[in-house]
Amino acid sequence: MLIQDEESAKAWLTDTLGVSRETMALLERLNAFVVAEAEHQNLVSASTLAHMWQRHIVDSAQLLRFADPRVDEHWIDLGSGAGFPGLVIALIAPCQVTLVESRGLRIAYLERAIAHLGLGDRVQVAGVALERVPTVAADYISARAFAPLPRLLEGAARFSTENTRWLLPKGRNARTELESAPSAWQSMFHVEQSLTDADAAILVGTGSVPSSNPPRSVLQRPMRKHRSRS
C-alpha cells in the first residue's frame, strides 16, 4: 500500500495507526507551526509544504510500525530539523524524546514547537552537534536525512545497547548504503519499504552497533590537550 495524498495520509493515521482525534488535532497544530515557520527559515523543501501529512507526518509516523515505545523509554532523534520524525513520534507515542539538532535557528524553533505542543515534560532538545551530546542509553534511535550510514552509525554507536531499536528512513539509497556497510552492520539491519514513497526504504535494526573507531569526542580530547601543551 502506498500513501500518495493528504486524505489517505490522515486516514492511515486514524484507521491503521489508531491515532486519536485529540492527537490528530495536535499533529495539525504541528503542521501549521511548520508552515508558519517556513516563512522565516528553510525547514523543509518548499515543494512539500502543501503535502505535509503525506511527506512529513506519515513519513515520520510510519516508523511506529516497527516500534512500540513505552512511557519510560527514551527515543533519540538525530538531526531533527523541523522535528521529523522526532516531534511526530512524541505526539503519538508516550515515551521520552530527545531531539538532537546543532543549528541555532532550528534549535530555537524546536524549543518553541515543544512549548506550543505542550510536550515540555517529556521532550527535550539537545542543541549541540551529535558529537557533543552526553552519552546515554537509547531505546530507540531515529534519523531521517541526517548523514550517510557510516557517519550516522559511528556517531550514534555510543548511544546504543543490545536492545536499541534503530529506525533510519534512508530514501532511495537504503539498500545500496546497507550493502556497502561492514558485514557486522549488515547483519543487524534489514530493509523495509516506505509507505509514502515507492522508491524509498527504511533501515530497521536492533542492537549495539560495534564502533570501528572510538567516538570522535574521545579521539579529539587528547589531541587538543597535546596541541595546547606543545
Ligand SMILES: C[S@@+](CC[C@H](N)C(=O)[O-])C[C@H]1O[C@@H](n2cnc3c(N)ncnc32)[C@H](O)[C@@H]1O
Ligand atoms: C537534511 S536535515 C533533516 C531534518 C529532518 N530530520 C527531516 O528529515 O526533515 C538534517 C538536519 O541535521 C542537522 N545536523 C547535521 N549535522 C548534525 C550534527 N552533527 N549534529 C546535530 N545535528 C546535525 C542539520 O542542522 C539539519 O537540521
